[in-house]
Amino acid sequence: MAVYKRAYKPYTGSLTPTWSRFLILPRYAFRTVFRSKILTGYFVLCFVPFIVSLAIIYLYNNPIARTLIGMREDQNFPFSIGGRFFYYLLRIQAGMAFLLNIWVGPTLVSPDLVNNALPLYLSRPFSRTEYVIGKMSVLFMLLGGITLIPDLLLYGIQATLAGGGWFMSHLDLAGAIVASSLIWIALMSLLSLAMSAWVKWRIAASGLLFGFFVVTAGFGAIFNEVVRTYWGKVLNIDYVFSVIWQDLFNVSTVTGISRRWVGTFREQDVPVGIAWLVLAALCSAALFMLNKRLRAREVVRG
Amino acid sequence: MSSRPVIELDNFQIDLGGRPILKRLTCALHGRCIGLLGPNGAGKSTLINALLGFHAPSFGTARLFGRDIRAEINVLRHRIGYMPESDSFIAEMTGVQFVRYMAELAGLPARQALERAHEAFFYVGLGEARYRRVGTYSLGMKQMAKLAQAIAHGPRLLFLDEPTNGLDPPGRNRMLRLIREIRDTEGMHIVLSSHLLRDVEECCDEVFILKDGRVAGQTNLEAERAANRKFLELEVSGQASSLPEAFQSLGCECALFGNTRLKLVLPDAVEIRELYAIAAQRGTQIRKMTYRRDSLEDIFLTAMEANGGEAGSLHRAGSPRSNGGRNGRL
Amino acid sequence: MSTQTAIMQPPITAFAGRPESELILFENVSKFYGDVLGVNRVSLQIAPGVTSLVGPNGAGKTTLMNLMTGLIWPTRGRIRVLGSSPSDPEKFFRMVGYCTQFDSFARGVTGYEFIYDTLRLHGMSAADARRRTIDTLERVNMTEASRRKVAGYSKGMRQRIRLGQALAHHPRVLVLDEPLNGLDPMARAECMALFQSLGREGLHVILSSHILHEVDRISDQVVFIQSGYVVAEGNVHGVRDEVTDQPVQILVRSPEPNRLASKLFTQDHVTEAKITDDRRGVLVRTRDSNRFYDLLNRMVVEEGLEVEAVTPADDDVNSVYQYLIGSEGASI
Numbered sequence: 001m002a003v004y005k006r007a008y009k010p011y012t013g014s015l016t017p018t019w020s021r022f023l024i025l026p027r028y029a030f031r032t033v034f035r036s037k038i039l040t041g042y043f044v045l046c047f048v049p050f051i052v053s054l055a056i057i058y059l060y061n062n063p064i065a066r067t068l069i070g071m072r073e074d075q076n077f078p079f080s081i082g083g084r085f086f087y088y089l090l091r092i093q094a095g096m097a098f099l100l101n102i103w104v105g106p107t108l109v110s111p112d113l114v115n116n117a118l119p120l121y122l123s124r125p126f127s128r129t130e131y132v133i134g135k136m137s138v139l140f141m142l143l144g145g146i147t148l149i150p151d152l153l154l155y156g157i158q159a160t161l162a163g164g165g166w167f168m169s170h171l172d173l174a175g176a177i178v179a180s181s182l183i184w185i186a187l188m189s190l191l192s193l194a195m196s197a198w199v200k201w202r203i204a205a206s207g208l209l210f211g212f213f214v215v216t217a218g219f220g221a222i223f224n225e226v227v228r229t230y231w232g233k234v235l236n237i238d239y240v241f242s243v244i245w246q247d248l249f250n251v252s253t254v255t256g257i258s259r260r261w262v263g264t265f266r267e268q269d270v271p272v273g274i275a276w277l278v279l280a281a282l283c284s285a286a287l288f289m290l291n292k293r294l295r296a297r298e299v300v301r302g
Numbered sequence: 303m304s305s306r307p308v309i310e311l312d313n314f315q316i317d318l319g320g321r322p323i324l325k326r327l328t329c330a331l332h333g334r335c336i337g338l339l340g341p342n343g344a345g346k347s348t349l350i351n352a353l354l355g356f357h358a359p360s361f362g363t364a365r366l367f368g369r370d371i372r373a374e375i376n377v378l379r380h381r382i383g384y385m386p387e388s389d390s391f392i393a394e395m396t397g398v399q400f401v402r403y404m405a406e407l408a409g410l411p412a413r414q415a416l417e418r419a420h421e422a423f424f425y426v427g428l429g430e431a432r433y434r435r436v437g438t439y440s441l442g443m444k445q446m447a448k449l450a451q452a453i454a455h456g457p458r459l460l461f462l463d464e465p466t467n468g469l470d471p472p473g474r475n476r477m478l479r480l481i482r483e484i485r486d487t488e489g490m491h492i493v494l495s496s497h498l499l500r501d502v503e504e505c506c507d508e509v510f511i512l513k514d515g516r517v518a519g520q521t522n523l524e525a526e527r528a529a530n531r532k533f534l535e536l537e538v539s540g541q542a543s544s545l546p547e548a549f550q551s552l553g554c555e556c557a558l559f560g561n562t563r564l565k566l567v568l569p570d571a572v573e574i575r576e577l578y579a580i581a582a583q584r585g586t587q588i589r590k591m592t593y594r595r596d597s598l599e600d601i602f603l604t605a606m607e608a609n610g611g612e613a614g615s616l617h618r619a620g621s622p623r624s625n626g627g628r629n630g631r632l
Numbered sequence: 633m634s635t636q637t638a639i640m641q642p643p644i645t646a647f648a649g650r651p652e653s654e655l656i657l658f659e660n661v662s663k664f665y666g667d668v669l670g671v672n673r674v675s676l677q678i679a680p681g682v683t684s685l686v687g688p689n690g691a692g693k694t695t696l697m698n699l700m701t702g703l704i705w706p707t708r709g710r711i712r713v714l715g716s717s718p719s720d721p722e723k724f725f726r727m728v729g730y731c732t733q734f735d736s737f738a739r740g741v742t743g744y745e746f747i748y749d750t751l752r753l754h755g756m757s758a759a760d761a762r763r764r765t766i767d768t769l770e771r772v773n774m775t776e777a778s779r780r781k782v783a784g785y786s787k788g789m790r791q792r793i794r795l796g797q798a799l800a801h802h803p804r805v806l807v808l809d810e811p812l813n814g815l816d817p818m819a820r821a822e823c824m825a826l827f828q829s830l831g832r833e834g835l836h837v838i839l840s841s842h843i844l845h846e847v848d849r850i851s852d853q854v855v856f857i858q859s860g861y862v863v864a865e866g867n868v869h870g871v872r873d874e875v876t877d878q879p880v881q882i883l884v885r886s887p888e889p890n891r892l893a894s895k896l897f898t899q900d901h902v903t904e905a906k907i908t909d910d911r912r913g914v915l916v917r918t919r920d921s922n923r924f925y926d927l928l929n930r931m932v933v934e935e936g937l938e939v940e941a942v943t944p945a946d947d948d949v950n951s952v953y954q955y956l957i958g959s960e961g962a963s964i
Contacts, residue, residue, distance in 0.1 A: 004423060006425060007483065007487060008453060008483060008484045008490070009487070010454025010456040010458055010490065011410065011414075011416055011418065012456070013409065013410075013411075013454055015380065015409035016407075016409055016411055018376070021406075021407060021409070022404070024407055028399070028403055061424075088546050103372045110352050111392050111393060111394055114390065114391060114393065115389055115390065115391050115393055115437075116386070116388055117390055117391060119354075119356070119384065119386050119387070119390060120384065121407060122352045122354075122355075122356065123355075123379065123382065123383075123384040123461075124379055124380075124404070124408045124409075124455075125376040125377075125379040125380055125409060126407050203358070210569065237545075240370060297347075297351050297356055297357075298352065315937070339817070340816070341816040341817075341818060341819075342786045342789065343786055344789070360964045368824065397752065439794035440689060440690065442689060463633055467813075468842075469842065469949070470687070470689050470842050471844055471953055471957075472684075472688070472957070472958050474842065479679065497814070497816050497817055498817075499817050500845060505789075539922075539925065545665075553717065556892075574938075574939060574940075575932055578932040578939075579933045581929065582929055582930070587922075587926060587929050588925070588929060588942065589921075589925050589942070589944065590942055590944060591939070591941055591942040592941050592942075592943050599817065602817055602818075603818070
């Protein structure tokens with residue numbers, strides 16, 4: 001009879017390519033994320049604006065279909081499919097994606113920090129940058145999946161249905177869609193990762209994240225009232241994005257949703273350059289927080 | 303012992319928070335299992351962290367297996383396993399998921415990672431528990447899971463920081479047995495950092511002692527053990543008070559502890575038989591005779607004293623080497 | 633030493649002659665946390681000196697310590713510490729000092745404040761407390777670091793400051809849960825010496841530890857706990873001489889094992905003689921250790937038998953632990 005003894009053996013097989021290692025993080029993260037039924041349900045719900053827009057675009061370009069829903073052939077929607085349409089669509093989608101981000105973001109970094117798992121990551125051929133990129137890619141895939149990708153799809157469908165003329169006159173719209181979504185996703189994911197690295201308890205991180213947006217907006221409004229100016233609006237991140245997006249989509253100033261939220265407002269808008277600066281500052285702050293918190297070993301002084 | 307040094311330090315200096323923690327360390331370590339010893343604050347953890355690449359040196363070089371850690375740290379990290387002293391896990395993952403995840407991050411393809419994760423769990427003795435979340439594990443199980451993630455990707459160099467921390471005696475025995483088995487595997491090296499000298503003595507063949515960020519001692523334990531055949535501990539029945547004198551007349555140094563225990567140094571010329579003869583003459587039985595097991599303690603204390611006076615950390619009267627003083631240490 | 637029989641009856645201990653005021657008494661004490669068992673029907677009488685609690689994690693050591701220090705009350709049974717009961721806190725808490733295994737502090741407190749505040753809580757005047765704090769800090773060698781925040785201490789330093797806090801009010805009963813955790817070898821040796829000297833002074837030093845050879849070195853009494861039951865308690869050394877239903881195990885290392893073994897087989901008190909795997913020793917089981925040692929000693933002196941080492945294989949805490957509780961633990 002043969003008796004086999006189990007002994008330790010070093011590994012001598014092949015290794016995965018180094019550049020692809022950061023993708024391990026989203027693979028495992030999605031397994032956890034989609035285990036929650038509520039979250040999966042909400043994720044699906046976030047596609048509703050896409051579905052509705054799809055229907056609108058189809059109807060807009062299809063007179064016969066319009067008659068089916070009770071409109072006359074020559075009657076059409078009171079708006080056109082263009083920059084304004086996609087701007088509003090993105091606003092709505094971003095609103096829904098915002099909640100998704102607050103929910104999912106903290107589940108990415110907090111669990112690793114709560115029980116000090118980071119040294120285990122970093123003692124492997126895996127850098128802090130790869131870690132952050134890996135975690136951010138989770139959010140990029142999730143949030144991009146409900147903003148950027150569907151919107152580009154809609155753009156493509158509209159261009160196909162409306163013909164070459166529409167496409168030629170709306171060339172930069174594609175760029176606007178991509179740029180707006182990407183910077184929004186980038187900032188949101190950085191902020192939520194940074195917050196969840198700073199506050200180790202997951203629920204607190206979510207609450208803090210949400211509160212951050214609300215409090216800054218409120219503070220900005222108070223500032224405006226007290227100092228009798230409009231500069232406080234830079235503290236309202238939602239407003240800052242609306243300024244940038246309006247610029248990218250080439251949409252004139254509108255009575256945006258944000259203004260109604262803020263309550264009192266001043267007529268003048270913050271210049272676009274300043275808005276970009278605010279975003280850059282927030283990005284840097286988030287990166288600074290991440291750099292400080294994501295360490296293999298905390299150095300205790302004194 | 304391997305011929306090529308496992309760890310080579312050359313004027314290696316690490317500054318943290320503006321203060322020098324490791325001060326120009328220079329050494330070459332060859333052992334299969336290297337014990338890392340030192341008082342609290344000596345820089346043991348910092349050294350391990352530095353060799354893992356967590357801190358950049360402010361001066362000097364360090365090499366593992368001949369490779370500079372600054373230039374080739376990513377190559378090295380494929381071959382290193384780390385078991386930290388403090389809790390280190392992801393609570394929401396199950397044991398298998400966690401170890402598999404970590405193995406994949408070390409470069410293993412997904413399927414091999416899963417296979418090796420299970421092998422690692424079998425090796426450390428966690429059975430069904432591997433399917434439960436790590437957050438629900440008891441302390442001993444967490445330690446074993448930590449060891450599992452350190453070995454799953456098949457490294458050649460293991461850093462174990464206080465591996466028996468918090469383990470009850472059976473757990474400690476098991477951990478030490480595993481460490482010895484890994485040590486005896488071809489091509490494996492272990493760096494074991496611990497405050498428990500017994501653990502280090504049982505597993506290590508070379509010891510590296512730090513104090514205050516400097517090298518306080520480096521000893522080849524195997525050679526020490528061979529030389530230690532001369533130090534004996536005896537336990538006798540009956541009255542032992544007359545024995546020290548008799549033994550000393552043979553030429554041995556001898557000291558008595560309590561009523562029945564003796565420690566003595568046996569010179570080459572004296573045979574054990576002669577000790578038994580004397581005992582029989584005095585009507586006592588020798589009931590226990592062993593070679594000193596705490597030679598490492600002596601080595602350690604010598605290293606401490608040679609590097610800055612007061613070895614003890616609590617106030618006490620008298621020096622450690624006085625005859626019969628302080629637990630009667632020889 | 634007494635061992636629990638299979639029906640788990642409380643042992644009949646031999647502490648006759650000591651008044652209640654000198655003992656820590658547990659009378660049929662049980663503690664349940666809802667359904668979960670802490671300890672069940674524990675009866676102990678602990679005399680002055682160093683007593684060690686030994687057992688697997690979760691066996692009930694911390695529960696016993698919490699009961700002893702009055703932090704929790706038993707579900708059933710009576711506890712008396714040096715004649716006082718926890719229901720008389722003024723008297724009780726002065727006598728007891730507790731150093732837990734948990735490492736938590738008030739935020740921002742320095743080492744000095746940590747001890748000073750405790751002493752003031754005990755009702756000492758500011759001047760007395762100041763003096764006593766400095767004394768205690770010296771005793772645990774934390775004087776230089778005392779002005780720094782505890783949060784910045786290393787693990788070993790935090791252990792020492794907590795030890796200081798337990799000692800500061802000069803309690804008569806010192807309860808220490810894994811007190812050597814995180815201490816470097818020198819500090820370990822010093823602490824052990826300290827505990828021994830306190831035990832000699834007449835204090836009740838109760839400590840729990842997993843490091844059995846250290847327990848062996850300093851304890852006067854050992855209590856083995858498993859799954860909430862006390863499975864054995866008493867003095868470890870010499871235990872094997874008393875327990876005669878199990879033969880004593882002795883390991884003799886010798887280059888001539890066969891010679892020894894063949895002689896042993898002629899002895900009627902020897903129940904087993906096994907040559908070790910490396911062929912350099914004999915593991916002997918004998919019912920009469922006295923006669924065995926006589927024989928062995930005689931063989932060395934008169935017949936020139938070469939012997940390298942003689943060790944009783946079951947006379948220390950480690951071996952008793954292995955008998956009672958298990959050697960490596962089962963696969964979980």
